[in-house]
Amino acid sequence: TATDHLAEQKHLKELLSSLIAVAYDLTAELDFDRLFPLIIGKVTEVMSAERTSLYIIDWERHELWTKVAEQVEQIRLPLGKGISGRVAESGEMLNVADAWELPYFDRTFDQEHQFRTRSVLCMPIKNHVGEKIGVLQVINKKGKERFDSEDEIFLKALTSQVGIALENSLLIEELLLSFNSSIRTLSAMVDARHPLTAGHSQRVTDYSLLIAREMGLSKDEVETLKYAAILHDIGKIGIRDAILLKNGQFIPEERAEMNTHPVKTKAILDKFHFPKGMQEVPDIAVHHHEKVNGQGYPDGLTGDQLPLGSKIMAVADVFDALTSRRDYPKYASGETLNGDPMPLPMAISILKKEAGTHFDPDVVAAFLSCLPQALLLYRGDHFPPEYVDDMIRSLAPDLLP
Amino acid sequence: TATDHLAEQKHLKELLSSLIAVAYDLTAELDFDRLFPLIIGKVTEVMSAERTSLYIIDWERHELWTKVAEQVEQIRLPLGKGISGRVAESGEMLNVADAWELPYFDRTFDQEHQFRTRSVLCMPIKNHVGEKIGVLQVINKKGKERFDSEDEIFLKALTSQVGIALENSLLIEELLLSFNSSIRTLSAMVDARHPLTAGHSQRVTDYSLLIAREMGLSKDEVETLKYAAILHDIGKIGIRDAILLKNGQFIPEERAEMNTHPVKTKAILDKFHFPKGMQEVPDIAVHHHEKVNGQGYPDGLTGDQLPLGSKIMAVADVFDALTSRRDYPKYASGETLNGDPMPLPMAISILKKEAGTHFDPDVVAAFLSCLPQALLLYRGDHFPPEYVDDMIRSLAPDLLP
The missing domain is CATH 1.10.3210.10 (Hypothetical protein af1432)
Structure with a gap:
């Protein structure tokens, strides 16, 4: 009916304009450390999912890595293992109704966090020359049994913007690294x-x-x-x-x-x-x-x-x-x-x-x-332990190994 | 009717997906010199216009500048002058059916290129914190009298992506400039x-x-x-x-x-x-x-x-x-x-x-x-003219001033 068509048209319009808004937000953020949680937040919201995981491929170590909000450490997993690892390796999207039915699904996260992963839509992220650079995975579609074909199209479009945003921010990181390494090396040469x-x-x-x-x-x-x-x-x-x-x-x-x-x-x-x-x-x-x-x-x-x-x-x-x-x-x-x-x-x-x-x-x-931190930074390197340990012990005994 | 609705829906879908495709292409291009003509080409195509102009605001010199394909020199015009200059200054979009009816329209380009500017849609480009950084102007809507409200919405969405793409590429240019200036300065210090x-x-x-x-x-x-x-x-x-x-x-x-x-x-x-x-x-x-x-x-x-x-x-x-x-x-x-x-x-x-x-x-x-070019580069600077002029004259007499 005409009403259905109008509703469908409105829905489509909203979906696509939210995609454009997300594309805008993502490509505007060039700081990698801020981009990472931004992607996860936006994708979770726009896709009506319960959780989102984002993995970056480290081709040298043949691994995927991700960062969990507020934590400094990276989580790493081997390429080819689990849902994300398989999608990263094959470059093919995966859409399943219940992850627990897959023999290779790793339930560790679910068990540790008392979470139940059901529907999963997992998409490879590619850069602008088509090389795989990561994986974007949305988990548990809200209000529905599983992710449908519209979700697939939508996540695919989103993933292409995520790829650009990641690549741009990694390029900036690399340029900053180059600039910093040149500055640091030359300053060290003068010293x-x-x-x-x-x-x-x-x-x-x-x-x-x-x-x-x-x-x-x-x-x-x-x-x-x-x-x-x-x-x-x-x-x-x-x-x-x-x-x-x-x-x-x-x-x-x-x-x-x-x-x-x-x-x-x-x-x-x-x-x-x-x-x-x-x-x-x-x-x-x-x-x-x-x-x-x-x-x-x-x-x-x-x-x-x-x-x-x-x-x-x-x-x-x-x-x-x-x-x-x-x-x-x-x-x-x-x-x-x-x-x-x-x-x-x-x-x-x-x-x-x-x-x-x-x-x-x-x-x-x-x-x-912050003296104890300053001393610890160079303890065993520039400072012999016996030179600094008394001072560290008196100021912040817990910091000593 | 239902058919109209379907056609409208299809049109909308196409329009928006082309917007996403353009957004992707633009934000993937970080080389400013390639980005500039890319924007002009994509916008002209997607907006069904005869011409597109892109201006960047130089706040220090209170001017707009643009580059014409294949030419090295920039074209500059004062902020506040002509359609682009006014839009850059006010930050407000301008949509006119016939530019020649505007008293402040500058017909120089039309006269020099035997072109007739009619409909114009001119949009300020802003960066992600809302500062004006340029102006995007499409000229002569094909097959229609003028740009309509749908064109306005569409160009606005496009312009926001253009803003991000420009800003990202300018940031990269700046970082490269920093890196290069540090390298060059330190190398000069050693010499x-x-x-x-x-x-x-x-x-x-x-x-x-x-x-x-x-x-x-x-x-x-x-x-x-x-x-x-x-x-x-x-x-x-x-x-x-x-x-x-x-x-x-x-x-x-x-x-x-x-x-x-x-x-x-x-x-x-x-x-x-x-x-x-x-x-x-x-x-x-x-x-x-x-x-x-x-x-x-x-x-x-x-x-x-x-x-x-x-x-x-x-x-x-x-x-x-x-x-x-x-x-x-x-x-x-x-x-x-x-x-x-x-x-x-x-x-x-x-x-x-x-x-x-x-x-x-x-x-x-x-x-x-390329010896004559090499000598000319430092003629009057490192090389006294009398040291190089005989050689330049014998190899490439036209190059001498």
């Missing part, structure tokens, strides 16, 4: 010109990021700080060996040349094109040797004039210098001055003593709050 | 440690890319060569000042240390994560000092064992060394050996003479074919 500063920029970055999270910086601020920290000493590329590698104390002229490195860093970073939201990197990096009392360099800015990122890096930078070997004498052990890593309690008391003069007191407080 | 090698890596890259295009390398091969060339000397970061900056000829031990730089380059590049399709960068970069007769370093590979990219870089690298000032004597002018740029005819005769021993003859031939 490595002096055997005692190898790894310095990476440690300063790690400490800075711990402080930033402790202080609740925004995502853009954290990203900006990350690049500023990893690159803060890149200007040392322009310092001559005779200065940079000098074993012993600097004469004033040498100190003056060494102290040009933040300005050289800025000159290099000003030529970089940083992604949107990270324009502050050069400005934050250039001020890592400033002090809140205005006695630092190169600009002698005071605490209220300094970017928070620079003040965070100042603490991270000095802490790493104190707790690493250096050519210059840092403290007296027994009778002799030496450049060994300073005992931890002494390094920490210096940070505390200089809070308000060299350092921003809030930053020092935030660093002390 | 700049010695005043006579400043700009060397960039010139070697430019010469290599000219040769690569002349020889018809694929897009991936060209990209790989680009990174290998810009980074080929990055290993010099690990060469001591005493060697790198030595003014005069090396003793054998110094030469040996200097000659470790390709291996150091490879060690650095092996830590990079290069995007897909560019995994060969370290391998191509490490072999830029090899010779086709197997007498080069570090591996003494012969012509058939060497990647083409390395053989291209070898020619570009030596050509730049010969035509730039160096500390070491390169040739005898009159009575004295000197390190000045060698006269061009002499440099070219060396390339020719060494074809088959040092260089791949095909690469030398390709380089000589």
Whole structure:
């Protein structure tokens, strides 16, 4: 009848416009970690299913993997095993009324979660050149016995958008990985010109990021700080060996040349094109040797004039210098001055003593709050266990292995 | 009637599924230069229009710009002017039956192309946070007086996908720009440690890319060569000042240390994560000092064992060394050996003479074919006009200004 036709037409229109809306939402999200749950949520809703699983194929390991919301760990299963594994391998859709009737269905999830998987519609996800990249599986059609042919057509259209969205976000991840690896490698090469500063920029970055999270910086601020920290000493590329590698104390002229490195860093970073939201990197990096009392360099800015990122890096930078070997004498052990890593309690008391003069007191407080995490990060690597374990034990005994 | 309903339903279904297909195609294309004509083609087809214009908003210059197929130059128009300019400024759709009746319609295009713009449907393009980023305009609905309300709904849905596709591809462009600028800056910093090698890596890259295009390398091969060339000397970061900056000829031990730089380059590049399709960068970069007769370093590979990219870089690298000032004597002018740029005819005769021993003859031939372009690239910059003009005039007189 005409009424049926109208209802059918309305239904179709709604279905397809919701598909377009989902396509829009999915392709607009390029952050892989946010995209993953977004796909699961949207597909579950649009398909009127009880659950949705999304698996990505890892061709190198011949496995599928998925992430469960809120959990960091990936769940992995071999290609070819279970419903998803079979669909991933064959590239053919599977539509069943009751999964429990399939001999190869794995009931582990159902048993662990007191769930009953009945109807399943499982679709391979392909990229734009037709290569299989994953599997999308909807479980238990609500209000119906099983998924019908309309669901199949609909999920197929949806899956093609999911494929594009996944591929785009993976490409972005890859580009970011490339950018980050190049930055990190080159920064490490500059550190490595002096055997005692190898790894310095990476440690300063790690400490800075711990402080930033402790202080609740925004995502853009954290990203900006990350690049500023990893690159803060890149200007040392322009310092001559005779200065940079000098074993012993600097004469004033040498100190003056060494102290040009933040300005050289800025000159290099000003030529970089940083992604949107990270324009502050050069400005934050250039001020890592400033002090809140205005006695630092190169600009002698005071605490209220300094970017928070620079003040965070100042603490991270000095802490790493104190707790690493250096050519210059840092403290007296027994009778002799030496450049060994300073005992931890002494390094920490210096940070505390200089809070308000060299350092921003809030930053020092935030660093002390995450100190056990900072020490654990490099325990057994840069820090011998005996150097850090007393401190970790006294602050956070549960963290020690 | 029921038949009308069925036809209407079929029409709707077709319309929407073509929208989904277009959405798929658009969001799958992340290369901005390919995306632009793809959008224009797809929209013209799906909307049954005679022409489509796509404009991107440049908020900094307060202008719109577009690209016409096959032309390199952008067409720019001020925000607020004409139909597109007004829609870009107001953010409101415009649907007119005859553009010529609008006092602000600019007839220049029509007059120049003997075209008659009648019906126009012009829609603002917004990104996923609702900011205006461009304008999509379809012109002259085929078979109808004007665009109707269904066209409006349809173009609106299409425009939202166009917005996502543009935004994604612009993000990719930005990330690539960031990656490239960081690579280029750091490579330039390494060159700049010695005043006579400043700009060397960039010139070697430019010469290599000219040769690569002349020889018809694929897009991936060209990209790989680009990174290998810009980074080929990055290993010099690990060469001591005493060697790198030595003014005069090396003793054998110094030469040996200097000659470790390709291996150091490879060690650095092996830590990079290069995007897909560019995994060969370290391998191509490490072999830029090899010779086709197997007498080069570090591996003494012969012509058939060497990647083409390395053989291209070898020619570009030596050509730049010969035509730039160096500390070491390169040739005898009159009575004295000197390190000045060698006269061009002499440099070219060396390339020719060494074809088959040092260089791949095909690469030398390709380089000589694009020599005028290579010289023009740096005429008035690295090359004084009087140094290159005779050569350019003899090879390609039309190219000289």
